[in-house]
Amino acid sequence: MPMAGALRTRFLKDDFGVEILDVDLNEASDETFGEIADIYRRNSVLLIRNQNLSPDTLLRFSSCFGPLVPHTRDEYTLPGYPTIYVLSNKVVNGKPIGIHRDGIGWHTDGSYLQRPLITTLLYALETPLEGGDTRFADTCGAYEALDEEDKRKYGELEVLHSFTYLMENREYGRAAVTPEQKAKTPEAVHPLVLTRPHDGKKSLYLSLGTAQEVVGYEPEEGREIVRRLADFATQPEFVYAHKWKAGDLVAWNNLCTLHCASLYDDMKYERLVYRVWID
Numbered sequence: 001m002p003m004a005g006a007l008r009t010r011f012l013k014d015d016f017g018v019e020i021l022d023v024d025l026n027e028a029s030d031e032t033f034g035e036i037a038d039i040y041r042r043n044s045v046l047l048i049r050n051q052n053l054s055p056d057t058l059l060r061f062s063s064c065f066g067p068l069v070p071h072t073r074d075e076y077t078l079p080g081y082p083t084i085y086v087l088s089n090k091v092v093n094g095k096p097i098g099i100h101r102d103g104i105g106w107h108t109d110g111s112y113l114q115r116p117l118i119t120t121l122l123y124a125l126e127t128p129l130e131g132g133d134t135r136f137a138d139t140c141g142a143y144e145a146l147d148e149e150d151k152r153k154y155g156e157l158e159v160l161h162s163f164t165y166l167m168e169n170r171e172y173g174r175a176a177v178t179p180e181q182k183a184k185t186p187e188a189v190h191p192l193v194l195t196r197p198h199d200g201k202k203s204l205y206l207s208l209g210t211a212q213e214v215v216g217y218e219p220e221e222g223r224e225i226v227r228r229l230a231d232f233a234t235q236p237e238f239v240y241a242h243k244w245k246a247g248d249l250v251a252w253n254n255l256c257t258l259h260c261a262s263l264y265d266d267m268k269y270e271r272l273v274y275r276v277w278i279d
C-alpha cells in the first residue's frame, strides 16, 4: 500500500491520461485522496483499476475532485443516491435499472449546461467481455497541432449548445424532452477554445451531440465547422481507447477531452456502471 507522496503512476498513452497503480481506495487516507485529485488535475484522464467500492466510498472519493453535480435526468439514479447515475442494460423486475446505449458519438458531458461540467467519473461493476470500450481524445493536443492561423480563427468562435437538440437528434436513445428538463437546460453559448485556468493550456471544446450552431454562421455551416474539428481532434494520434474491466474507475476532464462510448452485444453481456458528475 503506497503512502501519500509515493503513488506509482504511468501514462495511458504518450503523455495523455494517467493510471495510478497499487492503490486501494477503501484503505486510502484523505491525504492520498487529495494527492490523487492533484494528479488528476494535471492530467485529462485518470484510471484506477481493481477497486471494490460501496456507493458511499465512491461518493467520498468523488467529492475530493470538487462538488458533486446533480444529473439532468433523474429516472436512472441509484435509489437513495441522487448523485449516482446508473448506466446499464440490466432489467430487474421488468424495469431497466439504468440508461442503455448512451454516449455513442464523440461528445463532452454537460456541454449544454450554463457552466460546463468539468469532471465525469465512471466506476464499472460489471463489464462485457468484448466491446463497450470508451475512447478519449486529447483536445489540448489537437489544439496544439493546429497551425497559428487556425488557432486564431477558432479562438474567436462561440458554439451554441442545446440539450433539446441533443435529445432529439442523437443516434441512439432519442428522447422527448419534458417541459421540466427544458426549463432546467436553457441553451448555452461557450467558446470553441477554452483555456485551462490552472496551467493556461488551451483545448478545443466540441461536442457533436449538443452543438446546434456556431454563433454568426448558418446552422448547417456551423455544425460542419464543429464536425470537421471533431474529425481532426479524434484522429488516432490523439486517442486513448479504454477497455473496461470490472473494478475500473475512470475520471476525465470534459473541458479538454472528447469521449465516445461504443456498443456491445447486449443480448450476451450485462454491463453495470455508476456515473458521478463533479464541478
Ligand SMILES: [Fe+2]
Pocket: 103, 107, 108, 109, 259
Ligand atoms: Fe458521455
